[in-house]
Amino acid sequence: MSSVRSVSDAAAAPGQGPGADLWEACLQRLAQEMPPQQVTTWLKPLAAQVAADGSRVTLTVANRFKLDWVRAQYAGRISAALQELAGQPVALELVLAPREAPASPAGRASAARTALPLRGESALPPLAESPAPEPAPAEHRTRLNPALTFATLVEGSANRMARAAAMHVAASPGQLYNPLFIYGGVGLGKTHLVHAIGNQLLAERPEAKVLYVHAEQFVSDVVKSYQRKTFDAFKQRYHNLDLLLIDDVQFFANKDRTQEEFFNAFEALLAKKSHIVMTSDTYPKGLTDIHERLVSRFDSGLTVAIEPPELEMRVAILISKAQAEGAAMPEDVAFFVAKNVRSNVRELEGALRKILAYARFNQREVSIAVAREALKDLLSIQNRQISVENIQKTVADFYKIKVADMYSKKRPAAIARPRQIAMYLAKELTQKSLPEIGELFGGRDHTTVLHAVRKIAAERQVDSELNQQLHVLEQTLKG
Numbered sequence: 001m002s003s004v005r006s007v008s009d010a011a012a013a014p015g016q017g018p019g020a021d022l023w024e025a026c027l028q029r030l031a032q033e034m035p036p037q038q039v040t041t042w043l044k045p046l047a048a049q050v051a052a053d054g055s056r057v058t059l060t061v062a063n064r065f066k067l068d069w070v071r072a073q074y075a076g077r078i079s080a081a082l083q084e085l086a087g088q089p090v091a092l093e094l095v096l097a098p099r100e101a102p103a104s105p106a107g108r109a110s111a112a113r114t115a116l117p118l119r120g121e122s123a124l125p126p127l128a129e130s131p132a133p134e135p136a137p138a139e140h141r142t143r144l145n146p147a148l149t150f151a152t153l154v155e156g157s158a159n160r161m162a163r164a165a166a167m168h169v170a171a172s173p174g175q176l177y178n179p180l181f182i183y184g185g186v187g188l189g190k191t192h193l194v195h196a197i198g199n200q201l202l203a204e205r206p207e208a209k210v211l212y213v214h215a216e217q218f219v220s221d222v223v224k225s226y227q228r229k230t231f232d233a234f235k236q237r238y239h240n241l242d243l244l245l246i247d248d249v250q251f252f253a254n255k256d257r258t259q260e261e262f263f264n265a266f267e268a269l270l271a272k273k274s275h276i277v278m279t280s281d282t283y284p285k286g287l288t289d290i291h292e293r294l295v296s297r298f299d300s301g302l303t304v305a306i307e308p309p310e311l312e313m314r315v316a317i318l319i320s321k322a323q324a325e326g327a328a329m330p331e332d333v334a335f336f337v338a339k340n341v342r343s344n345v346r347e348l349e350g351a352l353r354k355i356l357a358y359a360r361f362n363q364r365e366v367s368i369a370v371a372r373e374a375l376k377d378l379l380s381i382q383n384r385q386i387s388v389e390n391i392q393k394t395v396a397d398f399y400k401i402k403v404a405d406m407y408s409k410k411r412p413a414a415i416a417r418p419r420q421i422a423m424y425l426a427k428e429l430t431q432k433s434l435p436e437i438g439e440l441f442g443g444r445d446h447t448t449v450l451h452a453v454r455k456i457a458a459e460r461q462v463d464s465e466l467n468q469q470l471h472v473l474e475q476t477l478k479g
């Protein structure tokens with residue numbers, strides 16, 4: 001007799017083992033912690049099998065998209081609830097339901113299994129659902145990463161507006177903010193946000209036709225369809241979507257044919273009230289070598305920036321990412337890391353990975369001392385590279401003024417403003433005091449430096465173009 005039995009079997013024969021009602025109890029527990037609609041939509045429909053001794057729960061999920069979604073969104077909570085209720089570790093297994101079409105007994109027996117934990121699409125093993133090859137169902141072609149959702153995106157003032165617009169699009173595509181154009185520097189969460197839109201829409205409307213594509217992939221699709229003369233298939237693919245998410249459109253620069261095809265797709269999609277979301281490293285008018293007619297269309301819906309996260313948001317991201325890894329990150333350590341890794345979220349993630357690995361290898365608790373050791377190279381590179389002279393030269397080059405103007409007494413705005421920006425960056429990126437900085441800027445008083453620092457810091461909050469320029473300068477200086 002199999003050691004795994006279904007919940008309904010268990011219910012028919014009460015008291016046959018400790019695992020019998022585990023799944024029911026787990027659902028009840030989760031219903032107290034999560035919005036009821038999520039439990040009803042995603043968890044109740046799952047068929048559960050519970051091992052007689054309660055040590056393993058197998059959940060059967062109807063299709064691949066749902067399986068990825070349940071794994072990314074709920075597996076952690078389910079495991080925790082099961083373990084707590086059972087009072088022992090419970091192995092959670094998600095399996096794909098066999099196809100309804102008649103399948104050989106062998107095909108059924110080999111219903112695809114995928115053990116936890118798995119992360120990201122690429123980590124998924126090939127699924128052997130049925131021996132007969134069939135065209136992939138629509139959800140396989142969305143290219144969405146189910147782990148990138150609104151739930152895993154930390155909110156802060158840096159992304160509040162972009163996130164709100166994105167949530168609106170996910171809830172009511174084809175209405176307001178079409179197209180939605182999201183721009184910002186590298187590693188700030190643009191890709192995450194567009195995946196979140198697609199995942200959210202599919203969670204509400206699994207039948208929606210959604211495609212995430214990187215601009216380079218779009219270029220390559222255009223080239224292939226020219227070479228193979230398969231334009232009908234290309235149009236079929238891109239012109240019939242409900243939601244097109246296209247990442248890094250700055251890659252269209254100088255690619256005339258691609259721009260023309262994108263223009264056609266854009267017009268076709270807007271005409272049928274489908275939604276288009278684009279990302280780029282700069283705002284539409286900042287794009288170079290892209291036809292004016294496209295640029296003006298990019299800007300015709302809503303354009304929103306994602307700013308570099310401020311200190312508190314960087315701390316929140318670190319704590320949330322550590323939690324997702326099942327690791328503890330004390331607040332003082334998170335502050336230490338966030339103060340030292342300021343450029344973007346991808347680098348924050350890298351720093352976190354290093355610290356967790358270092359702590360694990362050395363069997364130590366995560367602490368500031370451990371973080372300092374783990375990030376030794378990164379911290380020393382930062383300290384070595386950024387000098388006030390370096391800042392003055394970089395800012396002067398960026399704004400096309402002479403380095404000598406950094407020390408001069410000249411006051412025209414074209415010179416005074418870059419000088420203030422350089423003072424601000426000197427305060428932000430070096431350990432120098434206000435008087436020391438004043439000295440290095442032609443013997444200026446420390447109150448002049450303080451005024452510049454406060455002014456640029458305040459303007460940065462409201463002027464996204466300035467903020468973008470500062471971000472570029474910071475990235476350049478940090479190397």
Ligand SMILES: Nc1ncnc2c1ncn2[C@@H]1O[C@H](COP(=O)(O)OP(=O)(O)OP(=O)(O)O)[C@@H](O)[C@H]1O
Pocket residue numbers: 148152153154155159184185186187188189190191192193281317345346349
């Ligand atoms: N607010 C956030 N909360 C949680 N994770 C975030 C946040 N912002 C960014 N990330 C994470 O940081 C990493 C980099 O983000 P992402 O790839 O979306 O950046 P990007 O802006 O698209 O960068 P690029 O321009 O290089 O493509 C990802 O792992 C993403 O999940």
